[in-house]
Amino acid sequence: MKLLEVINLKKAFAGRQNNLTRKPGLVKAVDDISFAVAPGETLGLVGESGCGKSTVAKLIMRLLAPDSGEVRLDGDNLATLSASKMREKRREIQMIFQDPYTSLNPRLRAEEIVGEPLVNFGLVRGTELTQRVAELFAKVGLASDQRQKFPHEFSGGQRQRLGIARAIALNPKIIVCDEPVSALDVSIQAQIINLMRDLQQEYGLAYLFISHDLAVIEHISHRVAVMYLGRIVELTDTQTLFLNPRHPYTQSLLDSVPTLDRRDAGQIVDIEGEVPSANNPPPGCHFHPRCRHALEKCRVDAPALVKVTEWHLVACHLHSAAAA
Amino acid sequence: MKTKAEYALEVEDLSIRFPVLQSSVHAVDSLSFKVARGEVLGVVGESGCGKSVTALGIMRLLKSPPAHIVARSVRVMGRELSTLSEDSMRLVRGNDVAMIFQEPMSSLNPVLTIGEQIAETLTTHRGMSWRMSLARAVELLSLVRIPDARQRIDEYPHQLSGGMRQRVMIAMALACEPKLLIADEPTTALDVTTQAQIIRLLQELQQRFGMAVVLITHDLGVVGQMAHRVVVMYAGCKVEEGPIQEIFAAPRHPYTVGLMRSRPRLGSSVNGLRRDRLLELPGHVPTLAELSSQGCLFAPRCVLATDKCRNETPPLLGRDSNHVAACWRSDDLGSLLKPLSI
Numbered sequence: 001m002k003l004l005e006v007i008n009l010k011k012a013f014a015g016r017q018n019n020l021t022r023k024p025g026l027v028k029a030v031d032d033i034s035f036a037v038a039p040g041e042t043l044g045l046v047g048e049s050g051c052g053k054s055t056v057a058k059l060i061m062r063l064l065a066p067d068s069g070e071v072r073l074d075g076d077n078l079a080t081l082s083a084s085k086m087r088e089k090r091r092e093i094q095m096i097f098q099d100p101y102t103s104l105n106p107r108l109r110a111e112e113i114v115g116e117p118l119v120n121f122g123l124v125r126g127t128e129l130t131q132r133v134a135e136l137f138a139k140v141g142l143a144s145d146q147r148q149k150f151p152h153e154f155s156g157g158q159r160q161r162l163g164i165a166r167a168i169a170l171n172p173k174i175i176v177c178d179e180p181v182s183a184l185d186v187s188i189q190a191q192i193i194n195l196m197r198d199l200q201q202e203y204g205l206a207y208l209f210i211s212h213d214l215a216v217i218e219h220i221s222h223r224v225a226v227m228y229l230g231r232i233v234e235l236t237d238t239q240t241l242f243l244n245p246r247h248p249y250t251q252s253l254l255d256s257v258p259t260l261d262r263r264d265a266g267q268i269v270d271i272e273g274e275v276p277s278a279n280n281p282p283p284g285c286h287f288h289p290r291c292r293h294a295l296e297k298c299r300v301d302a303p304a305l306v307k308v309t310e311w312h313l314v315a316c317h318l319h320s321a322a323a324a
Numbered sequence: 325m326k327t328k329a330e331y332a333l334e335v336e337d338l339s340i341r342f343p344v345l346q347s348s349v350h351a352v353d354s355l356s357f358k359v360a361r362g363e364v365l366g367v368v369g370e371s372g373c374g375k376s377v378t379a380l381g382i383m384r385l386l387k388s389p390p391a392h393i394v395a396r397s398v399r400v401m402g403r404e405l406s407t408l409s410e411d412s413m414r415l416v417r418g419n420d421v422a423m424i425f426q427e428p429m430s431s432l433n434p435v436l437t438i439g440e441q442i443a444e445t446l447t448t449h450r451g452m453s454w455r456m457s458l459a460r461a462v463e464l465l466s467l468v469r470i471p472d473a474r475q476r477i478d479e480y481p482h483q484l485s486g487g488m489r490q491r492v493m494i495a496m497a498l499a500c501e502p503k504l505l506i507a508d509e510p511t512t513a514l515d516v517t518t519q520a521q522i523i524r525l526l527q528e529l530q531q532r533f534g535m536a537v538v539l540i541t542h543d544l545g546v547v548g549q550m551a552h553r554v555v556v557m558y559a560g561c562k563v564e565e566g567p568i569q570e571i572f573a574a575p576r577h578p579y580t581v582g583l584m585r586s587r588p589r590l591g592s593s594v595n596g597l598r599r600d601r602l603l604e605l606p607g608h609v610p611t612l613a614e615l616s617s618q619g620c621l622f623a624p625r626c627v628l629a630t631d632k633c634r635n636e637t638p639p640l641l642g643r644d645s646n647h648v649a650a651c652w653r654s655d656d657l658g659s660l661l662k663p664l665s666i
Contacts, residue, residue: 048515155608185370185609186542190586190602197601212516219588219602239593256520258545259590260572274487274518 002072003206004037004060004093004174009069011055015279027278029055031230032069034305037174042200042207044221044238046214046253048275051227053210057178060208061095062086073174091121094167098179100159104151111137111147114165121170136165140195157188161195168199174206181216193220214257218242226250229278229286232305236312246314249287285317293318332504332536333359333382333421337396340374340381340560342612348392349612351377353560361503362534366551366568368544368583370609374560375540379506383423384413401503419449422497426509428489432481438465438492439477445499464495468525487518494525501533508540523549544583548572556580559610559621562640566647576642576649576657579605579622620652628653 010032015025029052037043047053058064060071062078071078073093081089094117097103104113115133118124124132137144140161151159160180167175180196181189197220199205211217217224218238225235226247234247245251273290276282282289288298298317305315314320340352352374359365367375380386381393384405398405400420405413417423425431433441442464443457452460458477465473468491481489490510497505510526511519527550530537539551547554547568554571556564556579564577575581585603592600607625615621620638623629633652642648651657 048517157608187370187582187586187605188608190604191606193588194601194604214516215588215590215592218590218593242591243594252517254590256516257590258520258523258543258549260544260548260584274485275515 001038002036003039005072007034007070009033009059010067011059012067025279028230030059033232035225035235037206037208039206040204042209042221044217044224045208045210045227046217046224047227048212050275050278052230053227054178057176057210060176091170092173094172094175096163096167096175096177096180099183100156100163104159104162106151110149110162113162114169117166117169136169140165156184157191160192176208178210214253229281233315240312246308246319247316248291248293330361331358332361332401334399338381339394340377341392343390344613350560351612355562357555359536359538361536364530364537364539364551366547366554367538367540367557368547368554369557370542372609373557375557376508379508379540383417418445419500420502421504422502423506424493424497424510426512428493429481431493432489434481437478437480442496442499445496449500464499468495486514490522504536506538511546559615561621564649570647576654577651578626578628
């Protein structure tokens with residue numbers, strides 16, 4: 001069963017002008033991406049900066065219009081829904097942002113921030129509203145005497161709790177989380193991650209969890225998609241991805257992470273080069289200039305995302321032969 | 325025992341205070357530590373724990389006033405810095421001690437080419453001619469593995485990627501072959517694959533030149549990769565110090581345990597640990613104004629805290645002087661935290 005389905009999603013932005021032709025360049029921020037999220041599932045979306053993962057979030061939320069492709073929530077294509085229908089649908093899909101300092105209205109009190117979605121949709125009012133807001137505060141671990149405070153009076157972790165309370169106020173089916181713990185200190189990250197997992201179990205929430213942090217992604221996700229320069233290069237269940245990564249980029253990513261445990265087991269492995277500019281990505285497989293195993297056809301043909309096993313999708317010529 | 329001159333950096337009783345309204349808060353409270361020659365010391369803690377302000381205080385880069393800096397002694401290669409005049413201090417910075425920062429873009433001059441910025445260091449401290457300095461700049465850029473160094477010296481910082489900018493910062497820092505490098509979150513702003521490259525580069529250069537390094541970071545993984553010894557800071561104080569293997573294998577302060585266990589570990593899905601909850605430290609990192617004046621600063625967030633912890637400040641103690649922690653309950657830590665362990 002699929003709750004959220006993203007089909008062949010594409011989005012390009014105007015890039016730097018070409019010096020010779022004077023034509024504007026095209027940055028393919030999201031280049032033909034497809035995935036699905038089941039009810040109650042966490043799909044992790046991981047990649048380095050500039051890979052297009054935040055653009056995916058904005059396209060799903062219809063904060064940006066896709067160039068082509070579909071975003072289906074319970075079968076309805078969000079990209080083409082009328083404004084009033086979309087408004088209704090927003091009750092089912094909510095978002096949490098990276099920076100709790102800029103995503104909360106500084107002029108609203110905490111209880112107004114959390115209650116706003118309920119008022120907006122005219123669901124409850126009066127004492128019922130107060131009661132519901134108090135429940136939400138308790139759910140996310142905020143003391144009820146903090147309801148009259150303004151966002152600036154809260155710490156970063158507490159602000160993220162406010163953002164979460166606001167997101168769950170309408171009982172959504174899925175929450176798109178864009179780097180929800182990246183701005184927080186380590187000791188606070190653990191609190192938020194635990195809270196998000198508790199809420200998932202209690203409400204059967206699905207998450208699209210976007211992060212650059214592999215350890216966090218591994219901890220929270222059921223399945224993981226790895227993005228590189230606008231494309232998904234690997235998608236499978238978490239354990240398979242971390243135990244047996246097939247795409248050379250995924251392998252390099254995992255080898256790059258410094259950990260406490262690895263000191264004795266050897267050093268981190270660094271890969272050559274840097275993420276190329278999205279303005280002018282390499283032809284063929286975007287990863288080939290940094291890939292140890294690059295073949296001739298990797299320089300020419302972009303590999304399709306194909307099944308190497310029933311649950312494991314990889315976009316790499318090394319593996320597509322085996323799959324065919 | 326090592327003699328004094330064998331330490332690249334010795335800090336004794338460094339305190340840094342900032343005035344707030346009628347009173348003042350301490351950002352760093354009588355901090356002492358030493359870094360041996362050629363040693364990498366990791367300084368770990370969360371935001372606001374005073375780790376960056378310590379570095380700036382050592383380099384005397386804090387504006388004073390408002391900052392009020394007191395230290396019994398800050399010595400680099402045995403030479404006292406705290407009594408130096410500002411002019412003499414300028415000769416120390418970039419020469420005996422170099423520093424690299426988290427965000428290379430804001431530490432590089434946007435209107436000078438990178439070649440000019442590196443050469444400037446050399447003409448200032450080494451009295452080299454401009455031509456020789458530029459030639460040396462090319463060598464230094466190659467040393468930090470910037471490809472096409474000869475062309476790159478004419479580029480401006482905005483033309484470089486984040487990783488390349490950090491390499492330029494490292495090249496500048498190494499220009500005068502300092503005995504001590506202070507690296508403040510050198511890889512925090514970088515992507516993980518770039519971070520791995522910079523860590524590898526710093527490691528190689530550190531070994532090649534035998535530099536002492538103070539590595540300031542919030543990331544225990546980065547410290548684990550590079551450091552020989554670790555100082556853990558909380559709310560302006562050193563709460564634990566020891567050799568890296570010992571700290572990771574047998575931490576003696578509950579805050580250190582919290583830092584280690586609150587992070588999800590890579591590989592947790594493979595070894596079946598993923599379903600466990602992360603260890604939560606309750607509450608939040610205290611702001612400087614919230615600190616109480618008596619008792620252990622960590623007590624309000626500590627699951628092991630007793631009345632003694634709340635009333636008496638614990639001294640830095642250990643079974644040996646190598647590994648010390650400021651905790652009344654260090655010896656009970658292992659048994660008490662076992663049920664929570666993952």
